[in-house]
Amino acid sequence: MTAFTVALTLVAAAAGLLRWRRPAWYWLSFGVTLAALRVLVRYGSVMDACGLTVPPSPWRLGLARMTNRPVPESRPPRILRLRPTRTGLVLRLKLRPGQDAFDIAAASDRLRHSFSMYGVTCRELRSGVVEVRMTGYDVLKRVQMPAKLDVRPMRVPVALREDGSPHYRDYRAIPHALTLGATESGKSVYQRNLVAGLAPMDVALVGIDCKQGVELFPLARRFSALADNPDTAADLLDALVARMEDVYQLIRAEQRITSAIPDAEIAADIWDLPDHLRPTPVVVLVDEVAELALSTKKNDPRRDRIIRALVRLAQLGRAAGIYLEICGQRFGSELGDGITMLRAQLTGRTAHRVNDETSAKMAFGDISPDAVLAAIQIPAEMRGVAIAGDSTGGWHRIRAPHTSLRQAVNICNRHAHRTPDLPELAAFRPALTSVSQASLSLSKTASVTA
Known part of the structure; x- marks a missing residue:
């Protein structure tokens, strides 16, 4: 067994132990990187499987016919930002014409399974922009309040x-x-x-x-x-x-x-x-x-x-x-x-x-x-x-x-x-x-x- 294999085995064992005993530490050390890659790689196929894509516009279809190019694929909501947090990921999406924030909220449970996350919640920030908050572990099992809190009078x-x-x-x-x-x-x-x-x-x-x-x-x-x-x-x-x-x-x-x-x-x-x-x-x-x-x-x-x-x-x-x-x-x-x-x-x-x-x-x-x-x-x-x-x-x-x-x-x-x-x-x-x-x-x- 090579030194690389031993090191990889030790890292995998450490990750498994952290995920079992200290899920917050596991998320910050291993989970956030793996989850971000998983979301970016699977994003298009998951959105298509969940029915969260829109067909190409007529002018794009016409342009494809005129230039003898392949028919363009259906388009999912555009990712504006992917931000990691201490408990999960925050995905900000720009909806396509014809889509509604309720569509994303209704598919939140399917998104949770597809992206292998613990929980998914959605809220509309403004017209056409939806924030999807995904948690990587059960944050309510062992509550730890954030270090920075927006405390104001009353x-x-x-x-x-x-x-x-x-x-x-x-x-x-x-x-x-x-x-x-x-x-x-x-x-x-x-x-x-x-x-x-x-x-x-x-x-x-x-x-x-x-x-x-x-x-x-x-x-x-x-x-x-x-x-x-x-x-x-x-x-x-x-x-x-x-x-x-x-x-x-x-x-x-x-x-x-x-x-x-x-x-x-x-x-x-x-x-x-x-x-x-x-x-x-x-x-x-x-x-x-x-x-x-x-x-x-x-x-x-x-x-x-x-x-x-x-x-x-x-x-x-x-x-x-x-x-x-x-x-x-x-x-x-x-x-x-x-x-x-x-x-x-x-x-x-x-x-x-x-x-x-x-x-x-x-x-x-x-x-x-x-x-x-x-x-x-x-x-x-x-x-x-x-x-x-x-x-x-x-x-x-x-x-x-x-x-x-x-x-x-x-x-x-x-x-x-x-x-x-x-x-x-x-x-x-x-x-x-x-x-x-x-x-x-x-x-x-x-x-x-x-």
């Missing part, structure tokens, strides 16, 4: 999409959102990533955790207000409604509607105000909405008061800089009056693994039937995998990187100095000393009883 990277791009929670584009998921589906990890991403920003966090605060109270140093029972939550939501009304009065006072002011400078929400006048935006996180909506009474004034306040915040809170992030296991009409009205205002939808099809329809039934089907197919062993969509009908399969409670607590403690003091919510500011003393007394009691 725009948080919370997860990774199946095409390898980061998934952002943009509050200025989608002010209110609903997150559903069964027990042990990864919903809490998604929420921790959201809080950890908001912690370094100039934003006030308000939490409502009716599970006695076990999810949000460990992060209390970064929260301006917290409620751990429905009674306190009702008062807190009323205080937020009062703040919203005060902010609207401020916007009206600063609208500057005169003939000398350009239209672009007329204030309609807090982001149109000058920096020194702009109120602090508020993100309200509700951990389990069913604990607020369910009641043992038929006509419960407290329950109606809570739902009425949430509906008002969802309808009017965007311009005042108040954004809702509502989580729960189910969100249907069985929770009582006003729930469907509230759900209609929650533009962003994220569904982790659910227990039945009805729960998936609560999130995506009015948006996309395909998203409903994708949500009920999430396996139980893939905790954290979710379907994210919005009212436009588009949806993506995402997975948040695992963030432990300790990691989230450390991030919140590190940015505790950014926690704003809001006068309207001062009565609901978490008492950190009492919380620590209570935990200390409980640990002492447990040690004595043990």
